[in-house]
Amino acid sequence: MASSLFLGVGAALTSDSALAGEQAAETRENAAEEEQASDPLAGATIDAALVYYQEQDRVTAAEGIINYRQALDDANIIRGKIALDALTGASANGAVIQARPQSFTRPSGTGVYQARAGELPLDDTFKDTRLQLSANWQHLFSAKWQASLGGYLSREYDYTSLGVNAGLEHSFNQSNTQVFAGAAYYFDIVNPVGGRPVGMSEMVFRKDFASEAEFRQAFDATRFYESALKRTFDFNVGVTQTLSRRWQAQVSYGLSAVNGYLNDAYKVVSRVDSGGQALGYHYEQRPDERLKHNLYLMTKGALESGTLTFSYRYSDDDWSLQAHTFDARYRYNLSGAAYWQWQFRAYLQDAAEFYHLYLTEGEPLPEFASADHRLGKMQTYTIGVKYGQKLEQGMLASVRLAYYQQRPQNPGVELPGELASFDQFPHIDAIVLQLGMRF
Known part of the structure; x- marks a missing residue:
């Protein structure tokens, strides 16, 4: 379990697009679980996975991941990862549902996209490809002390992220107790298509101007065209304790400080x-x-038939966005060569203090406002099952299938007039399929 620290620190997403946020985090947790189950000094290991994520009438994502781990000797381990994911489909742009068709200027300023009457406005040009590279060196100073250093690079069409991370762990109490600490720093460069919108500026439309030049002048007035920066510092500290021959527990605290461009330009x-x-x-x-x-x-127990794991995460920030995550997994060993694993995950989130479903005509514009459902009140649920099978020559194959539902909720917003005629908080259903192979 200890080695997961060195993979987990610095594994944050560079943007909100990658595999729909919560599901991306869950994919990383499943990968970390496989990592913990292996012997870190067992020579070279290659893990390959394909992940397919499909929302109903929304986003489709496909990701390929290769993890490489090599024990150089009894004291040094290197790890490398390459991941490539592609996303297509339609993404909600934040506008409310109306009884009449709606038109929106594309982010580039060229052309419009439309939403039909009674339908949630979706930007159907949503498309992105991301390449992620990371490397990590872990050194065991002794049976009680180990440390790691790592680097990270992620590149998308409109987003670049560079990161470094480090971790330190100490074992004592006859190796029944491990304390650990880790830190990571990210430097991100943001270049949205069509430039960065001026916050709270109003969208302009070509049809309202006599010429293309006049429209372009008005459009440019709503844009910053230079790159924007975002900086993130993450810190994590915790302890893992063996409670008995069969049970283990972990407690950790994390702090993340972010500054710079935090808007979603779209x-x-x-x-x-x-x-x-x-x-x-x-x-x-x-x-x-x-x-x-x-x-x-987190607590994990080794039963006669398999492994039972429970975890809970509480998160809070100065945007007043509080969240609770509950996760339960049961791994049932069919034999020494095969297993089934069942999972249930629930995520409950309150709305950020500046979340606005809409702005009211005649009232002063607020300093901050976002209708992004990811910042609103919502609940998400995941039910999944995974099957793993050892093959010849020590290989391990696995397949995971999960059903994911996102349930945005009204945080107490009044729905005037025609807004009340439509479900302004529609649910999102998705299927996740993951195929894995260890060599």
Whole structure:
């Protein structure tokens, strides 16, 4: 379990697009679980996985992952990872559902995309490809002390992230207790398509101008065209304790400080009148700083038939976005060569303090506002099953199938006029299929 620290620190997503946030984190946790089950000094190991994520009528994601681990000697281990994912489909742009068709200027300023009457506005041009590379060196100073250093690079069409991380672990109490600490720093460069929208500026439309030049001048007034930066510092400290011959527990605390460009350049907020009719759209604006805390509790037990794991994570930040994550897994060993694993995961989140489903005509614009459902009140649930089978020559194959449901909820917002005629918080259903092979 201890070695997972060195993989986990610095494994944060560079953007919100990769495998739909919560599911991406869950994919990493499954990979870390496989890592913990192996002997870190067992020579060279290659783990390959294909992950397919499909939302109903929304985003489709496919990701290929290769992890390489090599024990150089009894004291040094190197790890490398390469991941390539592609996302296509339609993503909600934040606007409310209306009883009439709606049009939106594309982020590039060229052309429009539309939402039909009674349907959630979706940007159907959502498409991205990400390449992620990471490397890690772990050194065992003795049976009681070990440390690691790592680097990270992620590149998307409009987003680049560079990171470094380090970790330290100490074992004592006859190796029944391990304390660990880790830190990571990320430097991100953001270049949205069409430039960065000026926060809270209003979307302009070509049809409202006599010439292309006049429209372009008005559009440019809503844009910053230079690159934006984001910096993240993560810190994690914790303890793992063997409770008995069969049970183990872990407690950890994490701190994350982020500053810079934190907006989603492709999200808007509708401005509506007293009858709920949209009169315009404003680009979102979030604070340029965020401080996050999280507390993680986990217990794992070795039963006669397999392994039982329970975990709970509480997170909070200065955006007033609180979240609770509950996860339960039971691994049933069919034999020494095969197993089934069942999982249930629940995620409960409150809305950020600046979450606005809409803005009201005639009222002053707020300093910060976002209608992004990822910052709203919601619940998500995952039910999954995984089958693993040892093959010849020590290889291990696995397949995981999961059903994921996201349930956005009204945080107490009044729905005037026609807004009340539609479900402004539609559910999202998705299927996750993961195929894995260890060599």
